[in-house]
Amino acid sequence: MSKAASTIIVPIDFSEQSLIALKQSYNIARFSKAELLLIYVIDEDFLETLEHLFKDQAYEDPVKDQAKQRLDKLAREVEKETGLTVNTTIRKGKIYEEIVSVANEVKASFIIMGTHGAQGIKKKFIGSNAARVIKEAHCPVITIKGKEHHRGCAKILLPLDLTKETKEKVVKAVELARFFNSTIYVLSILESDDDFISGRLARQMEQVKGYIEQYNIPVVTEVIRADDVPATVIEYSKKIDADLIVIMTQQEVYWVEMFIGFAAQEIINSSEIPVLCIRPTLRDTTEFVTS
Secondary structure, eight states, X not given: OOOOOEEEEEEOOSSHHHHHXXXXXXXXXXXXXXXXXXXXXXXXXXXXXXXXXXXXXXXXXXXXHHHHHHHHHHHHHHHHHHOOOXXXXXXXXXXXXXXXXXXXXXXXXXXXXXXXXXXXXXXXXXXXHXXXXXXXXXSOEEEEOOSOOOSSOOEEEEEEOTTSOOHHHXXXXXXXXXXXXXXXXXXXXEOOOOHHHHHHHHHHHHHHHHHHHTTTOOEEEEEEXXXXXXXXXXXXXXXXXXXXXXXXXXXXXXXXXXXXXXHHHHHXXXXXXXXXXXXXXXXXXXXXXXX
16 A cells, blocks of 8 residues: 655635745745645634624625635646645634644645735734744744746755754754755854853754754755844845745644744845754754763
């Protein structure tokens, strides 16, 4: 019996950004030999508002029927264009809860979703649905904010941090690099003049470099002294014309549950380059960290 295909979840609301994210999912689906599952969530709050305003009308079935027709049509178009297997599902509820629930049900390999970031006074926080999906999903999440992206993944940016989990994101970057024939750019940002910390960073970078080179993957390493980590990551990603930034989320593990780490939020919110967010697990907390 052949192994069942893995599944990539792509939330669709038919906005331009969600359709851009869908196009970005094609190569990842080929890489992971996955099927695509397009999910449209009928926002229960919006539905309740409609039914409150127009008490004599029922909206759920018409909204669901229309969404299903559009989603199924889109799926058939994608199958014809790409040769991938594309399935669809319609859910009703809170958007982030339903996306995470479906991802858990099918044991998704990735969630790939568009995000508009945030504006105005909320510019330091990504949109609430994207933030909650990133925070709660057990699988890696790729956020797509920019409008234009390369077709492949020639350059992967891998920022390192001594105090955060590292093993998982290095492994995932290697998996992607092996498929796309990428170069991995390993970036350490030194925020302190402390020689001990500087030495630990240097040893960690050598360990990571050695691990990557085992797989005959080209690797470039650089250490930059800077105070603003997210801004430095974004600036460096533009400098090398990166195709993907790989980060860990939930750095501030003692924060209230609705938030992910500040640095992760800033990178996701500001980057026009796709960002792969990996939720750390406890077993990886000591990997690649030297004493």
